Amino acid sequence: MTVIKPTHTCFDDVLDHQSYLFKADPQTVARQHIVHGICLMPEGPRIGKPYAHAWVEDDTEDRVYQSGMVKDVKVWYSVSRPEWYAMMRVQKFTRYTFLEALKKNWQTYFFGPWEPEYLALCGKPQGDAHARDDDGVRNEHVRTLQGEDRAGGQGDCLHRPERGADGEHHSDDGA
Numbered sequence: 001m002t003v004i005k006p007t008h009t010c011f012d013d014v015l016d017h018q019s020y021l022f023k024a025d026p027q028t029v030a031r032q033h034i035v036h037g038i039c040l041m042p043e044g045p046r047i048g049k050p051y052a053h054a055w056v057e058d059d060t061e062d063r064v065y066q067s068g069m070v071k072d073v074k075v076w077y078s079v080s081r082p083e084w085y086a087m088m089r090v091q092k093f094t095r096y097t098f099l100e101a102l103k104k105n106w107q108t109y110f111f112g113p114w115e116p117e118y119l120a121l122c123g124k125p126q127g128d129a130h131a132r133d134d135d136g137v138r139n140e141h142v143r144t145l146q147g148e149d150r151a152g153g154q155g156d157c158l159h160r161p162e163r164g165a166d167g168e169h170h171s172d173d174g175a
Helices: 010-024 026-030 081-088 098-108 116-122
Strands: 032-040 050-058 063-070 073-080 092-096
Touching: 010 026, 010 032, 010 050, 010 063, 010 098, 026 032, 032 098, 032 116, 050 081, 050 116, 063 081, 073 081, 092 098
Parallel strands: none
Antiparallel strands: 032 050, 032 092, 050 063, 063 073
16 A cells, blocks of 8 residues: 655645646636635544645535655545545635636735635744735745744645745755
8 A cells, every 4th residue: 555645745745736737738727716614523533623725625526635655755646525525524615716816916925825824833933924915025024933933743734935036945955
């Protein structure tokens, strides 16, 4: 049996994947939605605990697509939507078209989640530290963390590396 582990970067993964797919197959992206939601941990020491998660839904195929790690390689896989919702015990969700998600990303300089309730489950900063003013100028005020930082295997949310002046993502680890 193949073991698929979480990437812990699901919000980044779905927007990156849909951006790539849009270039190759815009018709497929047009029938899909990026979904952010609250699920209940299906197993392990945190079984039944809520966490924020992101995935892609295809309305025509009635399938969910998401990323995972198999032997340290990121993969994409799909499951029927009804089976996936039951397995993940989805409690609440928000669906975005690709263009809506791109707009949110551009406005917030953040891959999500964008709903405060979902964000609170990630231990991510509250507010809009990376939001842009209406004229496109990036706000530089400081955000504070609400609660403990749940990154590193306890949640499914991580911050996206900062974008440099060239618009590219940069991190200290060379990624």
